[in-house]
Amino acid sequence: MNPNLLKQLAMVVKQGSISAAAEQLFITQPTLTRSLQQLEMRVGAPVLARTRYGMIPTEIGARLAQIGERILAETEQGDEVIRQWHSGYDNQFAIGIDPLWEYATVAEMTSGFLSQNRYVFHCRVGSAATQIEWMQGGELDFLLAPAHLSVAHASGSQGALQREVVFRDRSGVFVGKQSRLLGSQQPISPDVLEQQRWLIAGASAGFLSGVEDPAAQQAARIAFTGGIRSVIHLLNTTSMLVRLPARLALMTTEIDPQQMIQVEGQTSARRDIALWSRRQDSERPDSQKVREFIRDWVTGLDHSVGEFGLDL
Structure with missing residues (x-):
């Protein structure tokens, strides 16, 4: 199947109209209509239905549009990679950020990433469980998250990840x-x-x-x-x-x-932040350099920030 047909279907579903989708795709409305007719001939059933609220997908149309969404996303990512290459950037790294870490260190973190002129950083903030899944699924290159997290439940793949404590906390x-x-x-x-x-x-x-x-x-x-x-x-x-x-x-x-x-009779547990990475990336030169930069920057922050009376 021509992936362009799925991409065009996804755009119609996203925009809610053929005319708006055609404008986004930089093609004429008759051309887009013919593409949709071609897709419906291949399926043998309608993929879109017209309602008072615009065009909505049928059951099979919705399933195909999901595939088209992924194609659209990969196309946009490819365009962005080209733009980065023309701008002189060597590589892009996706970094997962713990929500409290992002909130507490926003000034230092953004300044640190912007100081690295050779790389593009995509920072993704989310819950610990979601971040670990992204990491194991290859969607993240690095993760700044609690060191105490257990990931043994995730398909037995804990060995694929490594962590290094970079910031002390309780x-x-x-x-x-x-x-x-x-x-x-x-x-x-x-x-x-x-x-x-x-x-x-x-x-x-x-x-x-x-x-x-x-x-x-x-x-x-x-x-x-x-x-x-x-x-x-x-x-x-x-x-x-x-x-x-x-x-x-x-x-x-x-x-x-x-x-x-303070809680009577209770010692506060450690809640250190670790730099998580994938073992398979440890030999990549560019990945090593970025890992060293993040590690050195965070450990430097650890030693420069006050300890608030905590037993660190």
């Missing part, structure tokens, strides 16, 4: 600014914490098999993965509690150090 319990526990100087007992309203954020919201505070897990009313803005909002406006990587949370400057409390 977990901490943070209370909302409306909490009566705000500014507590003494460790808080687990019995008191069990009575509080909790929220769950990050890996603890579903990727890991459990969290450090069983009582908190039972009491949690809301959970967030893949983002941090809502968590910070709730910490600034409610009395809810959450466990977060303490150093990164305080680096955002939107969480007050007085909001971090």
